[in-house]
Amino acid sequence: PPSAEQILADVQGTQPSDPIFILPAEPPQEHPGPAPGCPEPAAEERERLYRQIRSYVGMNQRLQRSREQLRERRRELQAAGEALDRGIAEMRQKAF
Template identity: 75%
Template sequence: MSSKAKRVLPTRPEPPSVEQILQDVQGTHPADPVFVLPAEPPLDHGPAPGSPEPAAEERDRLYRQSRSFVGMNQRLQQSRERLREQRRELERAGAELERGIAEMREKAL
């Protein structure tokens, strides 16, 4: 029976901390494509009768944008937790697999 060399994989690095993420985001250029919002259609005509004034429209746009960012942040945090749990499950499965392999080797000898 031939023996194969055991391949040792490097350990996966820990996810970045909140401070590292904030530092990375703060160090980006304002024109970074990740942070550029899609262009909104230009307003060709003056405000229609009964429509809100431009300052109110800008305030509403900023509010919607802020809500969108908060929602994205919440989804990112949930994804991070989900990935952490999946990583733990993979580590448990790997350990169980290693134990099974060791048992099989003992029985084979």
């Protein structure tokens, strides 16, 4: 199965007109619809899921940015640690 990163890359690379984002037509209802101005429960559920998915995608994007920032910070700290180790080694050589 694809990794989470592969799935996100695939979703982020799709166009809004992609079939995955188009809801299938609902079959005709056999009973009268809700009162005018009142959304159907199915529509409310779709809207709730849509908002939940948008929230998830936004959170995922923020997490990816944070991950990259942490990787960069880790590289900086590793470089600083290596420089510190070299400085300590030089001081020890001069002391002996």
